[in-house]
Amino acid sequence: MLKIHGIPRSRAFRCIWAAEEAGLPYEVVPLGFAPGFKLERPLPINPNNKIPALEDGDLVLFESLAINLHLAGKAGAPLMPAGDDASRVMQWTLWTATEVEAPVMRWGYNTYLKPAAERDAAEAAAGKEALDARLAVLEGVLAKSPFLLGDTFSVADLNLACVLYAPWLNGYDLARFPKVKAWLDACLTRPAAKRARQQREG
Known part of the structure; x- marks a missing residue:
């Protein structure tokens, strides 16, 4: 059985969702946070002393999006497609990590994660401006198909929706991005996503 180290109210949520989509048995080994994250x-x-981490038999992995690629690979298509679409999976996963996650966190820390007295409105606005630029790219892609690779969820x-989950849940203004909003709604209300969200949201 897979062991996912972390708690649902962390990036481990991403891996719980992936395990649910893949239909793989797993257990969450609880490990949470002390003050100061x-x-x-x-x-x-x-070795980074961060969560999540995955144990799959003798294999140990860290980095949530890499864990998700591994879990999807175990499930195969359609979650992890082959051929050129497998390359597109890598493209969007790396885009998520390099282009999207940093502005999500910049906005999030200064909107709802930090205590109110420690939030910086200018930093939140800068995070939103940077994230909006990425969402504009995504809006254009989703104008052509309902999911990133076409008609089928993968x-x-x-990997992208799990990083955008926190803005989606915490009132991010998506009015300029109706295709993104519809796509996020579709992704995050899938049965597997709802099971993972129930663990995170209680």
Whole structure:
């Protein structure tokens, strides 16, 4: 059985969702945070001492999006397609990590994650401006098809939607991006996503 180290109210949510989509048995090994976003205890299997980490037999992985690619690969198509679409999965996963996650976190830390007294409105606005630029790219792609690779949901959609989940849940203004909003709604209300969200949202 897969072991996902972390808690649902962390990036481990992404891996829980992927395991649910893949139909793979898993257990969550609880490991949460102390004040200041530090782990409550060390996680020796991850040299970065961060969550999540995955144990799949003898294989240990860290980095949530890499874990998701591994889980999707175990499930195969349509979650992890072959051929050129597999390359597109990598493209969108790397785009998520390099282009999207940083502005999501910049906006999030200064909108709802930090205590109110520590939030910086200028930083939140800068995060939103940067994220809006990426959402404009995504809006153009989704004008051509309902999912990133065409008509079928894949791990490319999962990896991007799980990073955009927090803005979606916490009132990000998507009025300029109706295609993105419809796509996020479709991704995050899938049965597997709802099961993962139930663990995170209680």
